[in-house]
Amino acid sequence: MIKKKLSIVDIANKLNISKTTVSFILNGRAREKRISEELVERVLKFVKEVGYKPNSLAKSLRTGKSHIIGLMVENIADPFFANIARYIEDGAYKNGYRIIYCSTDNDADKTRDLIAMFRDRHVDGYIIAPPVGVEEDIAELLKDDLPVVLFDRYFPGIDCSYVVTDNLNSTYTATEYLVEQGYKKIAFITLESHQTQMQARLDGYKKALEQNNLDPYIKEVALNQETKLMSEPIADFLKNNKDLDAIIFGTNRIGTCGLKVIHNMGIRVPDDIAVISFDDHDVFELYTPSITAIAQPVEEIAANTINILLSKLDSSTPNTDNKKVTLQNDLRYRGSSQVNPKLSTVK
Amino acid sequence: MIKKKLSIVDIANKLNISKTTVSFILNGRAREKRISEELVERVLKFVKEVGYKPNSLAKSLRTGKSHIIGLMVENIADPFFANIARYIEDGAYKNGYRIIYCSTDNDADKTRDLIAMFRDRHVDGYIIAPPVGVEEDIAELLKDDLPVVLFDRYFPGIDCSYVVTDNLNSTYTATEYLVEQGYKKIAFITLESHQTQMQARLDGYKKALEQNNLDPYIKEVALNQETKLMSEPIADFLKNNKDLDAIIFGTNRIGTCGLKVIHNMGIRVPDDIAVISFDDHDVFELYTPSITAIAQPVEEIAANTINILLSKLDSSTPNTDNKKVTLQNDLRYRGSSQVNPKLSTVK
DNA sequence: TTTTATTGGTAAATCGATAAATTGATTCTA
DNA sequence: TAGAATCAATTTATCGATTTACCAATAAAA
Numbered sequence: 169m170i171k172k173k174l175s176i177v178d179i180a181n182k183l184n185i186s187k188t189t190v191s192f193i194l195n196g197r198a199r200e201k202r203i204s205e206e207l208v209e210r211v212l213k214f215v216k217e218v219g220y221k222p223n224s225l226a227k228s229l230r231t232g233k234s235h236i237i238g239l240m241v242e243n244i245a246d247p248f249f250a251n252i253a254r255y256i257e258d259g260a261y262k263n264g265y266r267i268i269y270c271s272t273d274n275d276a277d278k279t280r281d282l283i284a285m286f287r288d289r290h291v292d293g294y295i296i297a298p299p300v301g302v303e304e305d306i307a308e309l310l311k312d313d314l315p316v317v318l319f320d321r322y323f324p325g326i327d328c329s330y331v332v333t334d335n336l337n338s339t340y341t342a343t344e345y346l347v348e349q350g351y352k353k354i355a356f357i358t359l360e361s362h363q364t365q366m367q368a369r370l371d372g373y374k375k376a377l378e379q380n381n382l383d384p385y386i387k388e389v390a391l392n393q394e395t396k397l398m399s400e401p402i403a404d405f406l407k408n409n410k411d412l413d414a415i416i417f418g419t420n421r422i423g424t425c426g427l428k429v430i431h432n433m434g435i436r437v438p439d440d441i442a443v444i445s446f447d448d449h450d451v452f453e454l455y456t457p458s459i460t461a462i463a464q465p466v467e468e469i470a471a472n473t474i475n476i477l478l479s480k481l482d483s484s485t486p487n488t489d490n491k492k493v494t495l496q497n498d499l500r501y502r503g504s505s506q507v508n509p510k511l512s513t514v515k
Numbered sequence: 516m517i518k519k520k521l522s523i524v525d526i527a528n529k530l531n532i533s534k535t536t537v538s539f540i541l542n543g544r545a546r547e548k549r550i551s552e553e554l555v556e557r558v559l560k561f562v563k564e565v566g567y568k569p570n571s572l573a574k575s576l577r578t579g580k581s582h583i584i585g586l587m588v589e590n591i592a593d594p595f596f597a598n599i600a601r602y603i604e605d606g607a608y609k610n611g612y613r614i615i616y617c618s619t620d621n622d623a624d625k626t627r628d629l630i631a632m633f634r635d636r637h638v639d640g641y642i643i644a645p646p647v648g649v650e651e652d653i654a655e656l657l658k659d660d661l662p663v664v665l666f667d668r669y670f671p672g673i674d675c676s677y678v679v680t681d682n683l684n685s686t687y688t689a690t691e692y693l694v695e696q697g698y699k700k701i702a703f704i705t706l707e708s709h710q711t712q713m714q715a716r717l718d719g720y721k722k723a724l725e726q727n728n729l730d731p732y733i734k735e736v737a738l739n740q741e742t743k744l745m746s747e748p749i750a751d752f753l754k755n756n757k758d759l760d761a762i763i764f765g766t767n768r769i770g771t772c773g774l775k776v777i778h779n780m781g782i783r784v785p786d787d788i789a790v791i792s793f794d795d796h797d798v799f800e801l802y803t804p805s806i807t808a809i810a811q812p813v814e815e816i817a818a819n820t821i822n823i824l825l826s827k828l829d830s831s832t833p834n835t836d837n838k839k840v841t842l843q844n845d846l847r848y849r850g851s852s853q854v855n856p857k858l859s860t861v862k
Numbered sequence: 863t864t865t866t867a868t869t870g871g872t873a874a875a876t877c878g879a880t881a882a883a884t885t886g887a888t889t890c891t892a
Numbered sequence: 893t894a895g896a897a898t899c900a901a902t903t904t905a906t907c908g909a910t911t912t913a914c915c916a917a918t919a920a921a922a
């Protein structure tokens with residue numbers, strides 16, 4: 169029936185009043201502008217009756233606010249990011265914000281492009297898991313006083329709010345634990361990445377080995393590979409290091425892929441090799457034996473991130489300093505990292 | 516340095532020409548409007564020099580186009596939807612479209628709200644995995660000639676483009692297969708849902724059992740439960756039906772949850788019970804034994820969906836009829852559904 | 863010679879909202 | 893009683909683009 173959408177002018181004309189008056193009333197500024205109760209009521213009733221909704225584009229153009237938050241994750245298909253995205257979405261939704269999202273693929277050029285797109289769309293705030301190489305673009309956003317919160321990784325040189333987890337201590341503790349269980353040749357299979365979180369994980373591993381005078385066995389596989397392309401380098405590494413007795417995987421994707429490789433090679437866990445992976449996942453819980461995992465507090469990460477951003481967006485809050493949050497991970501001990509079975513044989 | 520963003524007026528003033536001319540040139544209508552090569556070049560050079568980008572909000576307000584696609588999935592944290600979202604995002608991005616997304620939680624009210632939000636933002640097109648109860652809202656969109664593509668499920672009563680898979684035949688084949696392997700008491704654990712895809716899966720199962728004169732064992736668990744809340748009803752069902760020899764799970768989430776329950780109850784697969792699940796997943800591949808799965812062609816689903824939408828959005832294509840696509844699933848036979856081990860004992 | 867087309871653009875209207883400035887009538891204040 | 897303040901809105905400008913309508917000067921056609 170109703171072909172064309174109503175505009176504020178139509179409403180004003182139908183009621184024989186000015187559109188400004190309508191605008192004031194709809195924006196709750198009736199009292200402030202001393203508009204009569206009677207008129208306010210008449211307008212509100214009519215607006216509800218015809219189901220009028222202000223055009224948010226026009227509104228955004230005028231006010232500069234879009235009530236949209238831009239969310240950039242590494243890859244929305246990765247369960248870690250998908251879960252965080254979900255919690256962030258909920259938090260945003262409850263506060264009247266919507267999400268535009270995209271996957272960066274850890275590609276700096278693509279990310280730059282996407283940041284430009286977000287700016288172009290006048291998003292109100294930015295939540296970004298940034299790849300290496302976009303430091304300047306983030307700095308630019310901050311310089312223009314745009315609300316930004318990073319998560320999962322950050323840039324040490326840039327004063328920006330972020331939410332990360334204590335990666336270094338997590339792998340440190342995990343490695344220490346393996347040593348305590350009697351493992352000596354512990355490998356770390358990780359991504360070839362200079363992102364802070366990956367470096368920290370590597371550092372934690374190295375630190376623990378150093379303190380125990382053990383040799384590191386590190387394999388870095390290229391970023392952004394198809395899972396299938398990741399398998400080969402891992403298999404090669406394992407073939408060339410037959411005497412390893414434990415492996416720590418740096419991410420859930422590497423862990424899942426690594427398990428497949430181990431499985432296909434007929435290596436038994438934990439009889440032949442102990443396994444720990446970063447990030448928990450159904451696969452790790454259900455695998456036989458279940459896989460010890462360093463679980464990141466996904467819900468907490470998301471909650472902290474969105475809350476920091478929302479408080480920045482809330483103009484009533486004075487623009488406080490940047491918040492830098494480091495959350496603790498949860499090391500979930502499972503069957504894949506029991507006491508080294510070979511020890512009993514030796515003794 | 517540059518505090519305020521440049522507008523088209525600034526450009527026009529700096530060059531001492533009219534903003535109309537600038538607009539024509541930037542929109543590639545210079546030739547059509549017979550604007551001199553020399554001026555075109557001068558403008559383009561200057562625009563590039565100062566890095567001017569038209570304000571897309573203003574553009575959208577005027578043209579009514581936003582170059583944004585609204586994507587509504589059941590839950591972005593579900594790997595099935597997360598993967599589809601990822602492929603759709605890629606397809607959209609390559610064609611200059613961005614995605615606004617949200618999770619419906621299969622809640623009709625929330626979905627209605629979100630559809631309204633999408634309209635409000637003037638998204639150019641809609642991709643929706645619709646919950647039951649929003650038939651009218653979809654019909655409304657179609658009535659207003661807005662481009663809509665449904666996926667995963669559809670509404671039989673509504674003439675709308677959609678992309679689904681052949682659910683009925685998939686469970687039918689899977690059930691038949693179990694019967695051939697010598698299983699008799701085959702249960703179907705599914706969601707309590709009236710969505711077309713869930714009904715079709717159930718129907719396929721029923722049809723196969725009927726043709727073989729076997730009794731159905733159906734358990735429907737409530738939708739939208741936390742995974743933890745889903746476990747209990749499944750456990751109860753299994754306890755009350757100790758003589759089952761096979762189970763088909765209706766979705767990947769139920770499958771994963773069901774495996775955990777089976778695991779915790781000490782039931783062995785496939786010795787005590789055979790298992791098949793809808794949707795493939797790393798968990799199923801890596802489980803011991805690996806779990807037979809009905810794999811949906813995620814990439815194909817996404818590709819078809821976005822392509823149908825893009826062709827609708829491409830005004831050069833005549834507005835053809837609605838496309839209704841049904842893709843075939845891939846039954847991946849694995850260890851969890853071998854020949855009934857109890858048969859050899861009986862024989 | 864008058865009419866019509868072409869050339870190379872421009873001024874003004876428009877999209878749908880918000881915000882600032884203004885108005886005319888009444889009431890209060892000094 | 894002149895001037896200020898209050899009231900209850902209204903008029904007009906603005907956000908930054910696109911689009912329609914138009915224009916003056918020259919060339920081509922009738």
